[in-house]
Amino acid sequence: MSTLDLTAHPAARAGFSVALMRIELRRLLRNKRTMIFTLVFPIAMLLIVNSTIPKDQQSMGPGIVANVGAYLMVSMALYGVVMAATTGGASVSIERASGWSRQLRLTPLNPTAYIMFKILSALVLAAIALAAAYGVGAALGIASMAAISWAESALVIFLGATVFAAFGLFMGYLIPSDNVMQFVGPMMAILGFLGGLFQGPVDTSTVMGTIQSWTPIYGLAQIAHWPLTRTTAGAYATFDKWWIVNLAAWGLVFIAGAVWRFRRDTARV
Amino acid sequence: MTPTTRRAPDAGALGATTSSPTGRAVDAAGGPTAYRQTRDTRPIALQLDGVTKHFGNVEAVRGLDLAVRQGEVVAFLGPNGAGKTTTIDMILGLAEPTTGSARVFGLEPHEAIRRGLVTAVMQTGGLLKDLTVRETVDYIASLFPNSRPAAEAMAAAGIEDIADRRVGKCSGGEQQRLRFAIALVSDPEFIILDEPTTGMDVTSRRAFWERIHADAQQGRTVLFATHYLEEADAYADRVVLMSQGQIVADGTAAEIKARTVGRTLRATWANADTDPAVPTLRTLPGVHDVEVRGDTVLVHTTDSDAAARHLLTNTPAHDLEITARGLEDAFIALTTQEH
Numbered sequence: 001m002s003t004l005d006l007t008a009h010p011a012a013r014a015g016f017s018v019a020l021m022r023i024e025l026r027r028l029l030r031n032k033r034t035m036i037f038t039l040v041f042p043i044a045m046l047l048i049v050n051s052t053i054p055k056d057q058q059s060m061g062p063g064i065v066a067n068v069g070a071y072l073m074v075s076m077a078l079y080g081v082v083m084a085a086t087t088g089g090a091s092v093s094i095e096r097a098s099g100w101s102r103q104l105r106l107t108p109l110n111p112t113a114y115i116m117f118k119i120l121s122a123l124v125l126a127a128i129a130l131a132a133a134y135g136v137g138a139a140l141g142i143a144s145m146a147a148i149s150w151a152e153s154a155l156v157i158f159l160g161a162t163v164f165a166a167f168g169l170f171m172g173y174l175i176p177s178d179n180v181m182q183f184v185g186p187m188m189a190i191l192g193f194l195g196g197l198f199q200g201p202v203d204t205s206t207v208m209g210t211i212q213s214w215t216p217i218y219g220l221a222q223i224a225h226w227p228l229t230r231t232t233a234g235a236y237a238t239f240d241k242w243w244i245v246n247l248a249a250w251g252l253v254f255i256a257g258a259v260w261r262f263r264r265d266t267a268r269v
Numbered sequence: 270m271t272p273t274t275r276r277a278p279d280a281g282a283l284g285a286t287t288s289s290p291t292g293r294a295v296d297a298a299g300g301p302t303a304y305r306q307t308r309d310t311r312p313i314a315l316q317l318d319g320v321t322k323h324f325g326n327v328e329a330v331r332g333l334d335l336a337v338r339q340g341e342v343v344a345f346l347g348p349n350g351a352g353k354t355t356t357i358d359m360i361l362g363l364a365e366p367t368t369g370s371a372r373v374f375g376l377e378p379h380e381a382i383r384r385g386l387v388t389a390v391m392q393t394g395g396l397l398k399d400l401t402v403r404e405t406v407d408y409i410a411s412l413f414p415n416s417r418p419a420a421e422a423m424a425a426a427g428i429e430d431i432a433d434r435r436v437g438k439c440s441g442g443e444q445q446r447l448r449f450a451i452a453l454v455s456d457p458e459f460i461i462l463d464e465p466t467t468g469m470d471v472t473s474r475r476a477f478w479e480r481i482h483a484d485a486q487q488g489r490t491v492l493f494a495t496h497y498l499e500e501a502d503a504y505a506d507r508v509v510l511m512s513q514g515q516i517v518a519d520g521t522a523a524e525i526k527a528r529t530v531g532r533t534l535r536a537t538w539a540n541a542d543t544d545p546a547v548p549t550l551r552t553l554p555g556v557h558d559v560e561v562r563g564d565t566v567l568v569h570t571t572d573s574d575a576a577a578r579h580l581l582t583n584t585p586a587h588d589l590e591i592t593a594r595g596l597e598d599a600f601i602a603l604t605t606q607e608h
Binding site: 004006009010017019020023026027030031094095098099100102103104105106107108109 | 312314339361362363374375376382383384385386388389391393394395396397398399400404407408409410411412413414415451455458
């Protein structure tokens with residue numbers, strides 16, 4: 001009996017490619033809702049709020065290089081980035097609801113490679129949101145701070161995006177819907193408020209401030225703003241280890257949740 | 270595509286398989302089927318051995334044995350709930366058989382998928398509304414190492430003129446052709462279509478099948494599930510009739526038709542239930558079933574003239590009635606019989 005020549009059909013590798021990423025990004029960037037929450041809204045807020053800051057109140061404090069505009073820019077960039085990362089991660093929900101993930105199971109793309117691809121595309125979208133807010137802040141002279149502070153704060157925001165990509169995945173797997181951002185979007189806005197993105201530094205001596213310090217965006221927001229405390233002498237304000245505890249704890253919850261739901265989802269056979 | 274004598278390590282076991290129908294399955298026409306199965310040297314594309322699938326207490330699939338050779342176009346025919354989709358899920362590795370095994374070109378379904386040997390066009394869903402037609406095909410193409418050019422797959426599926434349209438704006442028929450295109454782009458040896466024409470109008474259904482047919486003539490193995498008898502009739506070389514989780518008939522469309530189409534002769538025959546001449550009616554040409562109900566004899570046959578002549582001249586039967594069995598009626602009769 002003859003058999004099929006299997007050497008002509010090698011098993012494919014994980015199946016990731018640049019072409020795939022290009023399609024995925026085009027798809028994310030074409031989504032009006034995503035664009036409004038990750039780019040338009042943060043930048044509009046940056047411009048509007050900045051225009052209300054009086055010229056004589058631009059200083060963050062004696063000896064501090066960064067101005068209030070820089071503080072505002074970091075807040076809004078962080079908001080856009082967190083939204084972008086969550087949206088990117090949560091898009092697994094749409095793909096599951098539409099049956100696309102089932103279609104993908106008929107291809108060599110393995111589930112782990114798929115999830116890595118979703119995280120990567122969420123991070124690319126986050127990087128675009130970050131670059132847009134920082135670009136506007138720099139180009140219009142809204143933000144001014146030490147060169148190292150630009151780099152440090154941007155790096156913190158970008159790394160923090162991974163935690164929210166995991167959050168998005170977790171929500172995407174948890175909520176079976178073709179429009180998961182309908183639920184997650186407002187939730188992120190509330191978390192943004194609680195995390196202190198729409199105010200000045202959070203006063204943790206108050207009850208409200210204490211509550212805020214337990215919410216998911218708080219830790220990341222504090223760490224991202226910390227480089228802005230750099231003085232002309234190169235000194236920084238005290239770093240509160242709680243910020244790291246907050247970010248790491250929520251990060252673990254989100255990653256564990258995403259892994260748990262992902263395993264459940266792929267345990268089908 | 271070219272059959273060779275080289276053997277994959279785990280394909281050796283297939284050589285010993287006789288792939289005869291199970292005891293349960295009714296071989297529509299034993300001779301020709303057996304001939305094809307013993308003399309056909311094309312590689313086996315699909316092999317199901319004693320496959321069952323239980324969902325809790327529900328037995329969706331109850332022991333399937335089936336061998337499909339490369340290049341065959343097989344219709345998986347049966348009413349809704351016959352177990353067609355469950356079987357297809359097991360062939361594709363989307364579900365694991367409770368017992369038994371499914372092999373595609375001698376490989377585990379997952380491995381066959383990874384090698385791009387088999388793919389499927391699903392019944393519904395499975396498309397992203399916010400991508401364009403071209404992007405969808407490019408997306409899937411990018412996942413396979415040796416995919417065909419997207420433009421070629423779109424042309425073969427007849428969707429090149431709507432390449433830039435959003436999937437969400439495509440009609441049901443256009444979406445189905447897109448599903449066909451994404452199945453073609455990986456250039457598989459074996460395509461499975463699960464109720465591919467559901468929701469299409471007659472014209473698009475015909476056009477869709479013409480494309481599938483044109484593609485299959487290039488040697489691709491095709492297995493399609495349908496509950497439309499006429500689709501199986503027109504487009505398959507072989508029809509596997511499924512009912513209640515089992516194969517109830519397996520043969521060429523003509524053989525199945527011969528079995529399901531025919532006439533029923535009804536005659537009064539005193540003491541028919543004890544008359545030894547009654548069972549011998551089965552030996553008449555074309556007769557595939559004889560029923561006795563008291564003094565009434567029912568003969569199901571494809572040669573009603575021969576049976577009528579025999580009944581009226583050689584037996585005590587009288588008051589003869591001859592009724593035609595419709596294709597649809599016969600299909601229902603065949604798929605709802607007790608097992």
